[in-house]
Amino acid sequence: MKLGKRLRAIEQQIPDEFDHIWDCCCDHGLLGMALLKRQIKATVHFVDIVDCLINELNLTLAQYFLNNHSVTSINQRSGLWQTHCFDVASIDLKSSSMQSQKHLFILAGVGGDKINTFVTQLLTNNPQSELSFLLCPVHHNYKVRNHLQTLPLGLENELLIEENKRFYEIILVSTQSREKVELVGNKMWQLQLGTHQQYLDNTLTYLTNKLKNKNHPDFNLYRQAHVEYRQLQQLAKSCLTK
Ligand SMILES: C[S@@+](CC[C@H](N)C(=O)[O-])C[C@H]1O[C@@H](n2cnc3c(N)ncnc32)[C@H](O)[C@@H]1O
Incomplete structure (x- = not known):
């Protein structure tokens, strides 16, 4: 049950202020279980679309966190964990007493396009609720950020981390914040930091290659991101020479 650096960094971003925390696309549920181990006061919801993963997780949770189990439905807030086998995009709090409570949705380990679809759908399904999203896409961070700018969400915090030579952005946004992403x-x-400069260099190389195809539907976004990353790179160079 040991978390890697990426999941640990995500877990450390979660304050103990929510009524419900949704470990969306939970896979084996490592992140949610770390929260249960921490005895977080929220109900932790494990959501995955693959039923054998949820079946296996039910056994693990029953073994390690039996006393915390809630057998109630999605509509009631009375337990410390619940499992759900369905599409994240279908979570709808409207008909439940949970609507007025504070929710955090964690979306990690999936691509940027999927994250954009999930966030949009969850906001559409639950317009009256106070929602926060902790996002950690496996790629296309600027696509996620570009999309977040179009939604009624503001920045709470963000972090860049490296695990096994791969970089991950962790982005916490909420309906309560007005800060631009x-x-x-x-x-x-x-x-x-050398690691941050490395991430800048890698991203610029990737974008430079992408800009070779002027017909790509995301060409304008790539170009804008390229300009902004170049500015950051200049800033990084001036940090080095100081
Ligand atoms: C690579 S795992 C990510 C695990 C964990 N969140 C992490 O960051 O390490 C991706 C998981 O997303 C699940 N998934 C994909 N699409 C989904 C959807 N629409 N609704 C719920 N789960 C989904 C898959 O079944 C898989 O278990």
Whole structure:
């Protein structure tokens, strides 16, 4: 049940202020179980679309967290964990007493396009609720950020981490914040760090290649992101020379 660096960093971003935390696309449920181990006061919901994963998870949870189990339906808030086998995009709190409570949806380990679909759908399904989203796409971070700018969500916090030579952005947004989500990030950057400069270089190389295809539907977005990353790179270079 040991978390890797990425999941640990995500877990550490979660304050103990929510009524419900949804470990969406939970797979083996490592993240949600770390929250249960921490004895977080929220009900932890494990959601995955694959039924054998949820069946297996039910056994593991019953073994390690039996006393916390809630056998109630999605509509009641009385237990510390529940499992659900359905599409994340279908979560609808409207008909339940949970609507007026504080929810955090964690969407990690899936691509940017999927994250954009899930966030949009969850906001559409639950317009009256106070929602937060903790996002960690496996790629296309600027696509996620670009999409977040179109939604009624503001930035709470953001972080850049490296695990096994791969970089991940962790982005916490909420319906309560009015702070703009920047296309290439803002407060996550520590430009004096070699790892952050490495991430900038990698991303710029990737975007430079993408810009070779002028017909790509995301060409304008790539171009805008390229300009902003270049500006950050200049800033990073000036940090180095100081
Ligand atoms: C790579 S795992 C991510 C696990 C974990 N969140 C992480 O960050 O390590 C992706 C999981 O997403 C689940 N998934 C994909 N689409 C889904 C959907 N529409 N609704 C619920 N789960 C979904 C898959 O079944 C799989 O278990």
